[in-house]
Amino acid sequence: MAQIYKRILLKLSGEALMGKHDFGIDSDVLLQTATEVVRQHSRGTQIALVIGGGNIFRGAGLAQGGIDRVSADQMGMLATVMNALAMQDAIKKQGVNCRVMSALKIDQLGEEYSAHKARDFLSQGDVVIFAAGTGNPYFTTDTAASVRAIEIQADLLLKATKVDGIYDSDPMKNPDAKRYEQLSFNEAVQKELAVMDLTAMVLCRENKMPLCVFNMFETGALQKIIEGDRLTGTLIEAQG
Numbered sequence: 001m002a003q004i005y006k007r008i009l010l011k012l013s014g015e016a017l018m019g020k021h022d023f024g025i026d027s028d029v030l031l032q033t034a035t036e037v038v039r040q041h042s043r044g045t046q047i048a049l050v051i052g053g054g055n056i057f058r059g060a061g062l063a064q065g066g067i068d069r070v071s072a073d074q075m076g077m078l079a080t081v082m083n084a085l086a087m088q089d090a091i092k093k094q095g096v097n098c099r100v101m102s103a104l105k106i107d108q109l110g111e112e113y114s115a116h117k118a119r120d121f122l123s124q125g126d127v128v129i130f131a132a133g134t135g136n137p138y139f140t141t142d143t144a145a146s147v148r149a150i151e152i153q154a155d156l157l158l159k160a161t162k163v164d165g166i167y168d169s170d171p172m173k174n175p176d177a178k179r180y181e182q183l184s185f186n187e188a189v190q191k192e193l194a195v196m197d198l199t200a201m202v203l204c205r206e207n208k209m210p211l212c213v214f215n216m217f218e219t220g221a222l223q224k225i226i227e228g229d230r231l232t233g234t235l236i237e238a239q240g
Contacts, residue, residue, distance in 0.1 A: 004228035005155040007046040007122060010037070011145035012160050014055035014083055016216065024055060025086055034090035036222055037127060041096055045226055046122040048152055049129045050145040051087060053079025059137070073137035077104060080141060084131035085109060091127055098127040103135030103144070115151040122152065142196040146203040157209055158225065158233075159196060160216030165234035166193055181230060184239045185211075195236065204236070211236045 012033065019026025041047050059076030063069040084100045091098040099121055100110030110131060111117070121128050133144040142159070149157040163171055164179065166188070171177040185205035188195050195201065195213055204211050214221050214233030224232040 003043070003045060003226055005045070005226050007048075007152065007154050008156045008158055008226065009048045009050065009145060009149040009152065009154045010158045010160065010216075010222075011142065012049060012051045012216065013141075014052035014079065016160060016162070017051070017083060017086075018055045025083070030086055030090050033216065034087060034094060036216070038091060038094045038096050040222055040226060041125075041127055043223070043226075046125075047127050048118065048122060048148065048154065049084075049087065049127070050141055050148055051080055051083040051129065051131075052141040053077070053083060055079075056082060070137045073133075073139075074104075077132040077135070080133060081106065081109060081131040084129040087129055096127055097125070098129065100129045100131050103130070103132040106132075118148075118152050128152075140197050140200065142200040143203065146196070146200040146209065149209050150203065150207045154209070156225075157204065157211045158222070159211065159213045161213055162215065162217075164215040164218055164221070164232070166195055166213050166236075168193075180234045183234060183236045185236055186239060188236055205238050208238045210238075 017025045017029055019029040037047055053076045056079035057075045059073035062072035062075060081102060088098045088100050101113045101118055102110040103113050105112055118128050130148045133139055133141050134147060166180050167177040169177045185201055189201055212225055212233045212235050214225060221232050
């Protein structure tokens with residue numbers, strides 16, 4: 001099948017990289033994810049990534065423990081840089097050039113973020129990983145993913161989860177939970193489906209950035225979505 005989406009941004013949670021561990025990075029999960037990214041890249045898809053840092057530090061959790069919120073969020077941003085460097089290494093080892101662009105100035109670890117440069121890198125065939133969130137405290141990596149997807153003019157924002165889409169209740173607890181094949185952003189917000197944080201959802205809605213929630217570890221799921229299969233994951237689009 002032909003590709004429907006030529007340029008995508010893939011949002012991964014830091015927790016997804018933990019695999020079966022309680023902390024850090026599971027090398028098998030890292031390799032599996034990098035391999036799937038490289039596979040789709042080899043088919044001509046331009047791919048950018050945003051990776052959370054919850055497998056190392058979560059700013060909100062640190063703040064609850066008494067650390068100043070700004071400092072806590074900055075620690076969380078640095079955790080995303082660590083994950084980005086790990087993913088960069090895994091992708092480059094498979095022969096694909098991969099760049100880390102950071103919202104924080106860390107010249108020896110990655111390049112300073114620029115939307116224009118990011119678009120150029122993607123057009124020339126590089127995979128690009130956006131690290132350090134938006135560079136500002138109080139914003140989640142979900143929001144960072146939405147902002148970056150809009151800035152690089154992606155065709156689709158994908159959020160990888162542990163389940164194969166969005167359900168009307170927790171499928172882990174309710175075996176009769178119903179999966180939505182398609183939703184509008186307004187419906188997702190009104191139903192309080194907790195797909196992404198509200199800021200991220202509104203950004204996508206106002207900028208008509210379609211969002212697909214899917215299971216990254218379901219064999220072939222990413223390719224099916226890129227090819228326009230509406231039965232894989234849950235697609236959320238703006239109305240009108």
